[in-house]
Amino acid sequence: MKKMVNEIILNYLRQTAGKFKIRDIKEKVLSSGYSEMDFDEAFEVFKSMQPAGDFDDKNKEDIEDLNNAGRTGKRLRWTNISSLCGILFLVILVLRLIFNFSFLEIDAFAFFIDILILALLILFFYGFALIGKRSSNLLRVMAWIYIIMIFLFLVFRIVSFASPDLISSALMPDISFNDIEEGISGLIAAFVLFFIILGVLFLVNVVLGILFGVGLIKSRLKFSKAAGILGIIGFSTLILGIGALLLLAEYVFLIIILIREEG
Numbered sequence: 001m002k003k004m005v006n007e008i009i010l011n012y013l014r015q016t017a018g019k020f021k022i023r024d025i026k027e028k029v030l031s032s033g034y035s036e037m038d039f040d041e042a043f044e045v046f047k048s049m050q051p052a053g054d055f056d057d058k059n060k061e062d063i064e065d066l067n068n069a070g071r072t073g074k075r076l077r078w079t080n081i082s083s084l085c086g087i088l089f090l091v092i093l094v095l096r097l098i099f100n101f102s103f104l105e106i107d108a109f110a111f112f113i114d115i116l117i118l119a120l121l122i123l124f125f126y127g128f129a130l131i132g133k134r135s136s137n138l139l140r141v142m143a144w145i146y147i148i149m150i151f152l153f154l155v156f157r158i159v160s161f162a163s164p165d166l167i168s169s170a171l172m173p174d175i176s177f178n179d180i181e182e183g184i185s186g187l188i189a190a191f192v193l194f195f196i197i198l199g200v201l202f203l204v205n206v207v208l209g210i211l212f213g214v215g216l217i218k219s220r221l222k223f224s225k226a227a228g229i230l231g232i233i234g235f236s237t238l239i240l241g242i243g244a245l246l247l248l249a250e251y252v253f254l255i256i257i258l259i260r261e262e263g
Contacts, residue, residue, distance in 0.1 A: 009034060009042035017046065030134040035220050082127025083258035089120040090251065111161045118154040122147050127258050132215060139215030145208060202238075209235035213250075222260055227253035 009029055016025050022043070029039045096113055125146045132140025213231030216224045227250050234246030 006034065006038045006042050009039055010046055013042060013046040035135045037222070038220065078123075078130055079127045079258045079261040082124050082130075083255055083261075085120040085123040086127075086251075086255045086258060089117060089124055090255075092117055092120070111157070114157050115154065118150055118157065122150050122154070124254075124258075125150070127261075128254070131221070131257075131261060132219065135221060136215045136219035138211065139219050142208060142212040142215050146212070149208075206235045206238060209238075209247075221257055223253050223257050227257060 012029065013025065026039050026043075030036060092113065096117065125143045129140050129143035129147065132138070132143055210232050213228040213235070216228030216231065230246050230250035230253065234243045234250055237243035237246070
């Protein structure tokens with residue numbers, strides 16, 4: 001079955017090949033938002049349109065340089081590590097939920113598991129920050145926002161383990177028997193503020209998730225459109241049970257995308 005080739009890239013190759021190095025042309029195409037797969041497919045078609053052996057002979061060194069860059073870019077990219085981290089994150093998270101460790105429990109093992117989960121998630125999204133660099137600026141920006149947010153949450157988790165009294169005093173007012181009415185009012189105010197913060201964080205998470213899904217669709221990678229649509233619908237219906245199931249399906253597609261980018 002014949003592959004669909006991007007005609008814009010093919011025409012650009014016709015206009016610029018012979019004037020510039022192929023590697024420079026490729027970097028220009030990728031910086032314009034096209035995927036590496038789009039360029040590679042168009043480049044193969046472009047080569048097939050040239051006189052037999054003529055193009056390869058004239059551009060031998062350039063093509064070798066391009067192939068070497070492609071191999072190192074694919075084999076040594078962080079997508080290898082990111083896909084593995086994504087799988088480990090899912091496995092460890094499921095195990096953690098099964099054993100039901102309390103997130104703020106002062107327990108060294110639960111603390112270690114939480115730090116491991118958050119670190120894996122950071123490395124997982126870093127893979128999409130790299131993919132987005134050459135396929136979708138929106139995907140890259142959203143991946144970095146997720147990385148920063150997860151890192152801040154990781155810092156909070158470390159502080160909550162090292163200084164639990166500091167966290168509890170910051171979240172809960174001091175209630176004494178001398179000012180019980182003021183204490184109760186403060187407690188109610190703290191709970192109201194707590195739920196407001198939770199609501200804001202929930203809405204922010206929904207918006208970020210939808211934008212990440214849009215970035216996936218714009219990247220035009222294999223399975224990225226399916227993952228993006230699942231993410232957008234999943235976050236839009238997160239308050240419903242079906243939203244979580246759709247996000248799980250999206251996550252599986254994200255791992256598949258990273259694995260495909262390895263080879």
